Amino acid sequence: MLAFAAMTGxxxxxxxxxxLKLLSTDPTVQFRSYQLLHVGSAAVGPLLLLFALAYTDRSRWLTRSLSVGVFVVPVAFVALLFTNPYDVAIIDTRIVDADGLVVWRADRGPAHVALSFVYAALMAALTLAVVLYESVRTDRTYYPQAALLTVAVVAPIGASFLTIAGVPPFGREGVNLVPAAAGLSVAALGIATFRYRLLDLPPIAYTTAMRNSPDGVLVLDSNGRVVHSNESVGQLLGVSPPFTGKPVDAVLPELCDETDDVRTVETETPEGDRFLELRSQPLRSQETTVGxxxxxxxVTAQKRYERSLELRNEQGELLNQLVRHDIRNEMGLVLGLxxxxxxxxxxxxxDSPEVHDRLAAHTDRIRWNCEHVVDLTETVGELLQTIDQREREPxxxxxxxxxxxxxxxxxAAFDDARIEVESELPDATVYADEMLSSVFYNLLTNAIVHxxxxxxxxxxxxxxxxxRIAVAIADDGPGLPEGPTDLLTGETPLSEYEGPGYGLYIVRSLIEGYGAELSVAENQPTGSIVTVRLARADGDRKPAAAQTVGVSDSAPSDGTGAVIESERSSDEMTGWSND
Incomplete structure (x- = not known):
């Protein structure tokens, strides 16, 4: 860090x-050395504060204004020290004999006390507040670094207090031991840097990983060794801590691969197999990756649920096979008999008309039941296929x-009905799937049957x-009841529908999966108009997720609607009529 390098300088x-001031016997050299040593001492306090802010990742405070502002007072003090107008910085100088050692001493002026000593004490107090606050809210892993930083901050300012108070071996007339205390600060910072990797692993790691998170959190250094872990790691892996100091592959082999991808691994624990989702993020400080x-x-419950869904889908396919083929074949055999x-x-x-009529009634009933079973198998098969299709992209x-x-x-199925197409069928593609036929079949049969x-x-x-391409199906019946209408328009959730039959359920489910739109309007003079608006696939736009469907009081008449009021003529009408 730049602040750390400047501080040590x-x-x-x-x-x-x-x-140099202590060893020189030339008063002029001693005086100039006194002035120059304060260039360094005046900068230590602000640099310590900037370093503490950077170390604790308070980057939002490290603005240009703050970085420059903290040096205004030290610069002003050094300027006054070198010019000393009205003796505001140095009142007097003298030579003192301290146990045979000639010492150059200066009596400090008010500017010296206010701008140097008091300001340095203020910087030290702010730095201590930042360091101590961070050490309290982080894990004890960072206590040694915090303690050494505290020593580095307290040593010079404490020595200054003891010197002013005259506490032996400190004193005003003896050798100034404050610079020696600064050497103690250097030693503390050196131990924190090389022994506890102060600059490699700042507390931003702990702010990234919450201590009480139910997720397991591992903090690695640049060598891939664990320097911090929360209690959840041991609970998830079924292994007793500590993990600190261990290579990451000794904790969980799958963790050694440095990747930012999300992975899921299966691991054995005393409580059984467990699925863990692994997320890895680099720790960066000053654009350098430090861990x-x-x-x-x-995610064990989620994985088990996914597996149960896969099993359910397989069972659904088997049931679909059973319903749509085996049962239909059996019913076909009965009808053949x-x-x-x-x-x-x-x-x-x-010979026996009464016996004939009685047996004929029974056989008709058997035939109707068989045909009904075949219809039911077709409906159930469509329902199963609809459930499967909802998980696929159109x-x-x-x-x-x-x-x-x-x-x-x-x-062909309803020879007593008249079906007319009032517009030419477009040669276009829409977003759907192979179940689109079921949408039209159910809407057409529903319009006729009811x-x-x-x-x-x-x-x-x-x-x-x-x-969009809109397909409108209008009938002349009594109109859709409220229940089916609410189902089609989305007022009733699919899971809550309790109406008769499942044809409209299939329609609504498929329409949602296609990202299409569906509306219901009143036909005139009687009946209903159900309009399906499918997204075009021959354009650039793809369908969104399931769209809102709605009910209108009358059929839309604009160009984008499904119903176009036009006069019919024989050459523009295609009819499926059984006249």
Whole structure:
């Protein structure tokens, strides 16, 4: 540190000229040495304070104004000492015989007392306050450094007090021992520097790692040895401290790799296997790396939860396989057997009409139940696949073939319904996945199944904007009840939905995963309009996370909405109608 180097230089000037003053017999040399030694002594106090601020990482205080301001008084004192106007610095000089040694002495003036001694005492008090405060709030690992810094600060100012008080061997008329006390400061700083690595590992390490943190904290020096650890390290590793002085790889081998990446390691403890997340940060002082801080966090519960999710996903895939294939195959076998029974039933129609009617009713019921089970397996399979898809990123999907195929499937399944497309299907891509077909299928079938008209009518309109493609599905039924509407628009969380069927649940879940938008409006004169706005994948913009969905009182009529009011003509209408 610059402050530390300047401080040791100032002490060297102080003690060097003090020795020259003591050894010289020339009064002129003694006088000039007296003036010059104060150049060093006057700078020691401010430099000690700046060093303490830097050492305790109070960088916000180390402004240019403060660094210059603390030297205003010492500079003024040295100027007065060399000019001595009106004897404000030196009142008189004399030669004193101290036990056979000729000593040059000066009687100090008021400026000398105020600007040198009092100011030095003030600097010492501030430095002590900073050092002692830091030592109290840090770990005892730093007590030796704090104690040696205290000695370095107290020695010169204490010697000055004893000299003024005349306490032997200090005294006003004898040899000035204050410079010798400054030598003691140098010795204390030397021990702190070379024995306790004062400059290599300041207390910024402890301010980085909280003592009472539930996370384990290890502070390493530049050689990779542990110089500090909190109690949580031993608890997490299941090993008894102390760790101080040990190489880091002796504490945990995975820690020896110096990297700033976050890693997770598995370690054995007396309580069982434990997963630890390792975070490593370099410790820097004055742009120099002096060590590292390593934080250990117990993520065992998180890892176990992740593993349980992986197992649950595997079980879900197995269940999906069982539901969508095995059960469907079994139901297909039952339906095949029913078809084989039907010719036998026809033979009973003339011979035993009552028996025929009774058995026919039972077989119809069996057929309906089998078909219902097949429908349920399809729904359950879609639910399982939806849960899996929500964890994946949407990708570009061609909209036209997906929507066209679902329109054909639904039109074939409901021959008593009329499905019309009022706009041309765009050749565009949107952000979705292979489950996009399920969105359209569920919305189309929901519009038909819940209609109260003998011949339900469903109208599909597609509109394009710069970043969205809107698909609106309008029906002429009684309108969506409050429960399903709240589910679609986000008013009801997915986890709280208790309505009939899961088709709309699947729609809402997939829409959120796509980062798409969904709204519900009233159709005129009756019915509902459900609009899905999918993010375009043929532009530069990607979809955000799940968007807000909402309800409007009427269908949107602007160019960016899903519903476009237009007159239909035979050449612009594509219809899936069973007239």
């Amino acid at each position: 100032a002490i060297a000037i102080w003690t060097g000229f003090s020795a 590292r801080v390593i934080v250990l966090r117990d 029913l078809r084989r029974v039907e010719p036998e039933l026809e033979r009973l129609r003339e 990708r570009p999907v061609d909209l036209e073939p997906v929507l066209e195929e679902e329109l054909e499937i639904v039109a 209609s109260d008209n003998p011949r339900p009518e469903v109208t599909v309109t597609v509109a394009e904007s710069a970043d």
